[in-house]
Amino acid sequence: MMGAVTSEKLTRVFTILFVLVFFAYLFGPLIVMGMSAFNTSSFPRISPWDCFTVEWFEVLTNDTDLMTGLRNSITIAIGVVILAIPLGLAGALMLTQVSSRLRPWYYTIVISPILIPGVVLGISTLVFWDRMGRMFNASYESFFYDGIFLTIVGQSTFVAAYAMLIFISRLQRFDAVQEEAALDLGATHVQTFRRILLPFLKPAIGSACVLGFLASFENYNTTIFTIVSKSTLTTVLASKVRYGINPSISALAVIIIALTLIGAVYFEIIKRREERYERDIDKLVKAGSTDRAKKASLLTNPAMLIATVVFIAGLGTVYFAGTIGVDECKAAIAEQKAIETLRKVDEFKKKQMFKKAAPGLETGTGADTPTTTEPETEAKGTEGYQSIFAPTNLEGQVDSDKKE
Amino acid sequence: MKQYWNRFFLKNGIGISVYLLIAMLVWLGMLIMLPQFFMFDFSFRFNLPPADLGGPKDVYTLSHYKYMAFGSEQATDSYNVVDVWVFVRTILTAMFVTLFDLALCYPIAYYLAHVAIGGWARLMVIALIVPYWVNELLRAFAFKIMLGTTGIINNFLIWLGVIDTPIEFILENYALYAGLGYAFILLMIFPIYNAIESLDRNQIEAARDLGSPWWRIHKRIVIPYAKPGITSGCTMVFMLTAGALAAPQILGGPSSLWFTQIIYQWFNQGNNWQRGSAYAVFLLFSTIVIVLITMKVFKVKLGEVSR
Numbered sequence: 150m151m152g153a154v155t156s157e158k159l160t161r162v163f164t165i166l167f168v169l170v171f172f173a174y175l176f177g178p179l180i181v182m183g184m185s186a187f188n189t190s191s192f193p194r195i196s197p198w199d200c201f202t203v204e205w206f207e208v209l210t211n212d213t214d215l216m217t218g219l220r221n222s223i224t225i226a227i228g229v230v231i232l233a234i235p236l237g238l239a240g241a242l243m244l245t246q247v248s249s250r251l252r253p254w255y256y257t258i259v260i261s262p263i264l265i266p267g268v269v270l271g272i273s274t275l276v277f278w279d280r281m282g283r284m285f286n287a288s289y290e291s292f293f294y295d296g297i298f299l300t301i302v303g304q305s306t307f308v309a310a311y312a313m314l315i316f317i318s319r320l321q322r323f324d325a326v327q328e329e330a331a332l333d334l335g336a337t338h339v340q341t342f343r344r345i346l347l348p349f350l351k352p353a354i355g356s357a358c359v360l361g362f363l364a365s366f367e368n369y370n371t372t373i374f375t376i377v378s379k380s381t382l383t384t385v386l387a388s389k390v391r392y393g394i395n396p397s398i399s400a401l402a403v404i405i406i407a408l409t410l411i412g413a414v415y416f417e418i419i420k421r422r423e424e425r426y427e428r429d430i431d432k433l434v435k436a437g438s439t440d441r442a443k444k445a446s447l448l449t450n451p452a453m454l455i456a457t458v459v460f461i462a463g464l465g466t467v468y469f470a471g472t473i474g475v476d477e478c479k480a481a482i483a484e485q486k487a488i489e490t491l492r493k494v495d496e497f498k499k500k501q502m503f504k505k506a507a508p509g510l511e512t513g514t515g516a517d518t519p520t521t522t523e524p525e526t527e528a529k530g531t532e533g534y535q536s537i538f539a540p541t542n543l544e545g546q547v548d549s550d551k552k553e
Numbered sequence: 554m555k556q557y558w559n560r561f562f563l564k565n566g567i568g569i570s571v572y573l574l575i576a577m578l579v580w581l582g583m584l585i586m587l588p589q590f591f592m593f594d595f596s597f598r599f600n601l602p603p604a605d606l607g608g609p610k611d612v613y614t615l616s617h618y619k620y621m622a623f624g625s626e627q628a629t630d631s632y633n634v635v636d637v638w639v640f641v642r643t644i645l646t647a648m649f650v651t652l653f654d655l656a657l658c659y660p661i662a663y664y665l666a667h668v669a670i671g672g673w674a675r676l677m678v679i680a681l682i683v684p685y686w687v688n689e690l691l692r693a694f695a696f697k698i699m700l701g702t703t704g705i706i707n708n709f710l711i712w713l714g715v716i717d718t719p720i721e722f723i724l725e726n727y728a729l730y731a732g733l734g735y736a737f738i739l740l741m742i743f744p745i746y747n748a749i750e751s752l753d754r755n756q757i758e759a760a761r762d763l764g765s766p767w768w769r770i771h772k773r774i775v776i777p778y779a780k781p782g783i784t785s786g787c788t789m790v791f792m793l794t795a796g797a798l799a800a801p802q803i804l805g806g807p808s809s810l811w812f813t814q815i816i817y818q819w820f821n822q823g824n825n826w827q828r829g830s831a832y833a834v835f836l837l838f839s840t841i842v843i844v845l846i847t848m849k850v851f852k853v854k855l856g857e858v859s860r
Binding site: 175177185258266369401417 | 680
């Protein structure tokens with residue numbers, strides 16, 4: 150009996166540990182990245198911590214490449230939503246109407262864009278429209294070769310499949326009797342579609358739009374091929390991350406994470422509200438009452454209000470804290486670094502003297518040579534991979550920036 | 554056939570029927586099937602200057618596939634050492650990453666679906682969504698910050714005294730493996746979670762009451778029940794990892810390549826779209842074949858998966 154209890158305890162401790170490790174793996178990198186956005190160090194890192202700052206957010210908003218990319222990304226995402234959602238809806242409606250023999254094939258084809266690697270989708274789109282353009286003898290300025298158009302088309306291929314899955318799961322709960330009743334009562338097909346099916350699908354259309362927008366916005370694999378000579382947020386981001394990185398990218402990540410968090414919380418609140426609404430209706434129906442259930446307004450929801458106020462206040466505090474005293478702190482750090490460097494130089498000199506005095510003891514001192522005092526400033530990580538990974542380079546980059 | 558169309562138009566009305574048919578034509582035809590077909594066709598053609606297109610030189614060829622397998626004509630090796638090895642490495646790594654994610658996610662999915670209670674479980678599921686919507690590039694970037702030579706992990710290990718000199722996580726590709734495992738982990742957890750969640754808890758209770766140890770409960774009840782979820786999770790993670798481009802570009806060491814990077818190079822630096830298409834076709838077919846074979850081995854039907 151005793152043994153059973155301890156083993157149960159052990160299992161529980163082990164389970165909790167496992168869950169903790171998992172969530173640490175999931176959030177650790179994001180937290181480190183988020184924190185590095187607030188460090189003054191010009192290389193994104195959190196140890197050693199220099200000074201707390203929000204200057205990287207300013208750097209971010211002044212980055213014209215990123216802003217152009219952002220504008221294109223939003224245009225593309227809107228285009229994708231407009232094109233892909235109707236396609237996905239049609240795909241879902243057709244599923245029940247394809248003959249049962251063809252249905253597995255149909256389903257495999259419409260679901261395939263989710264599984265086909267994004268790279269392959271991008272390439273096939275590019276090749277297809279290039280061929281089409283040549284077939285119609287279109288000029289290079291026409292839409293056949295336009296990065297924005299190609300990207301919208303390429304991304305819609307799989308976004309439509311996502312949307313279709315959402316519609317299918319909603320349609321499974323649809324009572325076709327409603328449609329038949331409307332038709333029997335003399336409504337036309339278009340009327341039935343607009344007045345019965347679309348209102349029923351409204352929540353699904355909403356989530357499909359949000360999901361489609363986000364999927365398009367964060368796509369990289371397809372976009373990198375179809376965007377041709379233009380740029381989106383992700384392609385600009387990719388080139389920035391690959392060559393020479395600085396914390397303004399972390400700042401962007403902080404913004405994206407914050408928006409996602411807000412979105413997730415908002416979605417959860419809406420979901421709970423809907424559930425409560427449905428419960429209320431159930432109760433009223435059971436009670437035989439003719440009153441209408443009240444839908445709580447989101448704006449007057451106290452929890453939502455408090456959350457908003459806390460969020461704005463927190464934002465203000467962070468911004469305030471990040472703008473005052475930064476220069477003083479930076480100066481202090483620079484001074485510290487200078488002292489450190491002097492100390493190292495001193496040490497080095499002493500060692501040299503020591504070496505001169507006793508040349509027989511030379512072995513093994515090579516590793517102690519302070520390479521950091523002479524940074525290789527010419528290898529600043531702009532010309533390729535190798536220099537980024539050189540351990541001396543990162544130090545050099547920081548030191549040289551501090552000297553400026 | 555004619556009867557079918559009559560019924561189709563009668564059921565939907567003219568307007569809606571036209572909308573459905575046009576949408577299907579655009580999506581199935583112009584977005585899914587024709588581009589794939591054209592890419593397939595394109596991969597069998599020579600890389601010609603625009604003037605020669607459609608001329609007598611524009612004929613079908615296997616040269617790009619030959620190049621992929623055997624390298625250029627002048628090469629001394631009996632096969633294309635670089636590309637073949639990159640391909641093998643990509644596939645093996647993708648398989649390993651899939652297994653790693655499965656091992657990590659199955660217990661978590663089970664925990665979320667059956668052990669955790671009420672509010673906590675819900676909070677954790679919401680928490681899972683957040684990293685999912687953070688860009689793939691930014692996720693890789695986060696690993697780069699963390700695992701750099703002067704990154705926090707190295708600093709921490711040095712502070713602990715475990716190591717003296719920083720570990721080259723990026724050069725040694727550890728960062729790449731960690732980043733790839735991280736990139737698509739949620740596509741593993743959600744299908745399994747959805748599958749396990751609908752399992753009747755009484756079945757587990759009954760097995761436990763009858764004296765079955767925990768591993769047998771999983772082997773006989775939970776895993777068979779969650780099989781479709783596990784399969785679709787594994788399929789998605791494998792396909793996406795093998796086709797990943799962002800993580801290898803950012804986290805891959807200077808000498809290591811991912812198969813998609815070779816495709817990217819043929820398009821951007823090599824300016825040989827035909828050869829790039831051939832590589833892409835090969836990647837697509839080989840990954841599909843691997844997935845189908847694995848499904849056959851584990852006796853899962855395609856129809857069960859995407860539910």
